[in-house]
Amino acid sequence: MAQPVLGLVASALVVAVSLAYLSLFDFATFVGWVAFYMLCLIPAQVVTVVLAPNPPYARRLNQPARGVVLLAATAITAAIVTPIALYLAGEGVAPPGPIPSHYVVIVVPTTFFLAIVFGGWPFTTLSRNGGVISASVLVAAYVITFAVFRLFFDYEFMQGAPVYLASAPHGVFHAEEALVYYVTALAAMFLLLHFDLWPFSTSPTLMKQPILGLAWLAFALVLATFVMGASTGLFGLRPMYILTRVTAPFIFGTIIVLNMLQNSVFATLKQPVKGIANAGAAAVIGVALAQLYGMAAPAIVGAFPPGVADAYEIWLVNALLSVTFPFLIFDAAYFDYWPLAASEPAAKDEAART
Numbered sequence: 001m002a003q004p005v006l007g008l009v010a011s012a013l014v015v016a017v018s019l020a021y022l023s024l025f026d027f028a029t030f031v032g033w034v035a036f037y038m039l040c041l042i043p044a045q046v047v048t049v050v051l052a053p054n055p056p057y058a059r060r061l062n063q064p065a066r067g068v069v070l071l072a073a074t075a076i077t078a079a080i081v082t083p084i085a086l087y088l089a090g091e092g093v094a095p096p097g098p099i100p101s102h103y104v105v106i107v108v109p110t111t112f113f114l115a116i117v118f119g120g121w122p123f124t125t126l127s128r129n130g131g132v133i134s135a136s137v138l139v140a141a142y143v144i145t146f147a148v149f150r151l152f153f154d155y156e157f158m159q160g161a162p163v164y165l166a167s168a169p170h171g172v173f174h175a176e177e178a179l180v181y182y183v184t185a186l187a188a189m190f191l192l193l194h195f196d197l198w199p200f201s202t203s204p205t206l207m208k209q210p211i212l213g214l215a216w217l218a219f220a221l222v223l224a225t226f227v228m229g230a231s232t233g234l235f236g237l238r239p240m241y242i243l244t245r246v247t248a249p250f251i252f253g254t255i256i257v258l259n260m261l262q263n264s265v266f267a268t269l270k271q272p273v274k275g276i277a278n279a280g281a282a283a284v285i286g287v288a289l290a291q292l293y294g295m296a297a298p299a300i301v302g303a304f305p306p307g308v309a310d311a312y313e314i315w316l317v318n319a320l321l322s323v324t325f326p327f328l329i330f331d332a333a334y335f336d337y338w339p340l341a342a343s344e345p346a347a348k349d350e351a352a353r354t
Helices: 005-022 027-051 065-090 098-117 130-152 175-194 211-234 239-260 273-301 311-334
Strands: none
Touching: 005 239, 005 273, 005 311, 027 065, 027 098, 027 130, 027 311, 065 098, 065 130, 065 311, 098 130, 098 175, 098 211, 175 211, 175 239, 175 273, 211 239, 239 273, 239 311, 273 311
């Protein structure tokens, strides 16, 4: 199979597997421990794929052995991180409630910013070892995010609720709005990937770290500010509505277009036309799949608990981003589309990491 057929077939299979996986859990279990653990798994996955895609222990293995080993290493890392994150942001109270869950959600954008936007800088200046760099970025992501969490997230509105924690931060912004803003900044970061970093790529000066990272991050934050201001201010939409109808579907569609289809659909077009076409396709695909998940939700979950605010939105965004998102990356990056594609040893040297 060649692209884009390979990516489309693989994506369909992953979506089917994801829906089957989701059907294993009731609402409380899924949005509690399952989603929390999966969200702790994604940062470990990101640093592996971006900064250390061919570690020595898996470099010479054929598929599916290579994928299994990488998956096991990521799962073990997540198992170590999960109780630490729960203790840091959730007082160790089990099952995880919304406050620690918000923390592990925003670790994901921070990890992407450090690994992709800044390309692992400044850790790449200190070491050339992919394992050292990826581990450093992972630790930094949790530390930086904890500072962001304490400074900018305010949970005063939850006081008196059973899920409220005495240690909850009282930062600058309403926690729900801060959460959606931060994830929307991640979507804005992905938008520039559709354009192959155009127009930044036209300037050699801008394409050097940390200048590129600062410019790219500023772009993402400014665009997220505009989107949130227009949607919640001008149109009066709820933050969780924006997250589940705009932000999450676009991120989801981007993974399909850029990762699963390997940026192949509009490969012959030049920028910025290619970026417009890619982003448009990502939006359409993401919204369509979000609708599919929404239609499947009653059969998977049954009736959503009436006492949980935004229960449908919480389930949907986690179904898309904490389950199917990492499953897609596992398929494309860890298993190299096996068994749909031929298995070859990962012979690339770690120094050639992306």
